[in-house]
Amino acid sequence: MDDRPFDDRQRDDVQPLIACEHCAGVHRRRALQHGELAACERCGTVLWRYSRLTLNDWLALAVASLIVFCVANAFPVARIEIYGAERGATLLDAIGITWQQHHWAVAFMTGMVGFMLPLLQLLALLWVLLPLSRGRMPADMAQVCRLLGWLQPWSMVPVFLLGVIVALVKLASSVQVHVGLGLPAFGVLTVLLTIVGRLSPQALWRHAEDAGLAHTPEPQCKPGHLLAGCHACGLVQDLAEPVSDADDRAQHCMRCHAVLHxxxxQSLARTWALMLTAAILYIPANILPVMRIATVVGDSGHTILGGVVELWRGGAWDIALIVFVASVVVPMTKLLALLLLVLRVQWGDATGLRARTRMYEMVEIIGQWSMLDVFVVILLSALADFPGLMRISADTGAAAFGLVVVLTMLAAMSFDPRSAWDAEPAAGASAHLKESH
Structure with a gap:
């Protein structure tokens, strides 16, 4: 640890600071070697990893992702045949048919997280990477990076890909299924988006810092101030410490002008409100049918658990297990984990802080996968659309379940994991400097 005052260090050979978003610990960046990563000494969160990719490499990946995105959405993911009739469907077909069936909430949610937001994410990346790769700072870097940070958690292309596989397994036992070009394209797109997703807004700002395009003023840590990292650009700076929670007046980042706190x-209050609303909606989401199947012999509704049982009895026990985990286990786990995290903060419990941080990271990672069943329903609606023979449509339970997914994700975003570390006996690490390793 370097205990010298910040203003006593030589500015020209000092690496910028970085703040841990999970515990508020402040560290000084240093160059990493191949295979190395920098982890927070306080909570163990990975701060950044070594990457040999340059800005030109990231730009090439983003361009490739956009091309594959267009291919994946232009061609059907599958075609089915029934009594000589054939039907194919793209993601946009599934969204459009769901809208025509008057299930507007389901169509809107899936259209946003499956198409619009991933597309905006790629366009925002290209908007920033094009000038950066040419040694220029985008004039609207701050605004676009804030948008990018908001978009990344809501891009659910991998969930849609798994939904396609589940839907095809469901149909394969009763109709003839042909895989379309869109399916392997979505597989490639999932890989590319997973790689590109590692380029967070903070990582983009670090690339700009390393290229000498973004200034990184060294904070002075004045009396009555603390060191805090900007959630949008990652710049560590002086923040006037509020006298009380009610006095936490908005301040702005000196580099990107985002609001700093x-x-x-009101982290706990908002998290409680979102959790309780999600828990209430979780009941109709499981009781009401998520889809309705109309055939020449009758009309029937299917719940989430009913679909799992149907897959299991049909011999697809592995797919049934995936659907059960994604649609039943994951939402319950998120709600129970968030409940435990919130209660431990309210009780002022300072034990098991590292384990609780890992739990919060787990909640963030699994959040979007509960949307699986909603994607399955809209794809089945598009593929099995044969008026007079068979018709599948979304039902009320699908909208309720989609809202549960959205609300639990918002609840996780509203919770501030740093508040748990405030109860630590040696609190105040946000004003300490440590060398990351």
Whole structure:
């Protein structure tokens, strides 16, 4: 640890600071070697990893992702045949048919997280990477990076890909299924988006810092101030410490002008409200049918658990297990984990902080996978659309379940994991400097 005052260090050979978003610990960046990563000494969160990719490499990946995105959405993911009739469907077909069936909430949610937001994410990346790769700072870097940070958690292309596989397994036992070009394209797109997803807004700002395009003023840590990292650009700077939570007045980042707070305002209250609403909606989401199947012999509704049982009895026990985990286990796990995290903060419990940080990371990672069943329903609606023979449509339960997914994700985003570390006996690491390793 370097205990010298910040203003006593030589500015020209000092690496910028980085703040841990999970515990508020402040560290000084250093160059990493191949295979190395930098982890927070306080909570163990990975701060950044070594990457040999340059800005030109990231630009090439983003361009490739956009091309594959267009191919994946232009061609059907599958075609089915029934009594000589054939039907193919793209993601946009599935969204459009769901809208025509008057299930507007389901169509809107899936259209946003499956198409619009991933497309905006790629366009935002290209908007920033094009000038950066040419040694220029985008004039609207701050605004676009803030947008990018908001978009990344809501890009659910991998979930849609798994939904396609589940839907095809469901149909394969009763109709003839042919894989379309869109399916392997979505597979490639999933890989590319997973790689590109590692380029967070903070990583983009670090590339700009390393290229000498973004200034990184060294904070002075004045009396009555603390060191805090900007959630949007990652710049560590002086923040006037509020006298109380009610006095947590908004301050702005000196580099990107995003609003800065010591902790997220009203974090626990907002998390409680979103969790309780999600828990209430979780009941109709499981009781009401998520889809309705109309055939020449009758009309029937199917719940989430009913679909799992149907897959199991049909011999697709592995797919049934995936659907059960994604649609039943994951939402319950998210709600229970968030409940535990919130209660431990309210009780002022300072034990098991590292384990609780890992739990919060787990909640963030699994959040979007519960949307699986909703994607399955809209794809079945598009593929099995044979008026007079067979017709599948979304039902009320699908909208309720989609809202549960959205609300639990918002609840996780509203919770501030740094508030748990405030109860640590040696609190105040946000004003300490440590060398990451």
């Amino acid at each position: 010591k902790r997220k305002p």
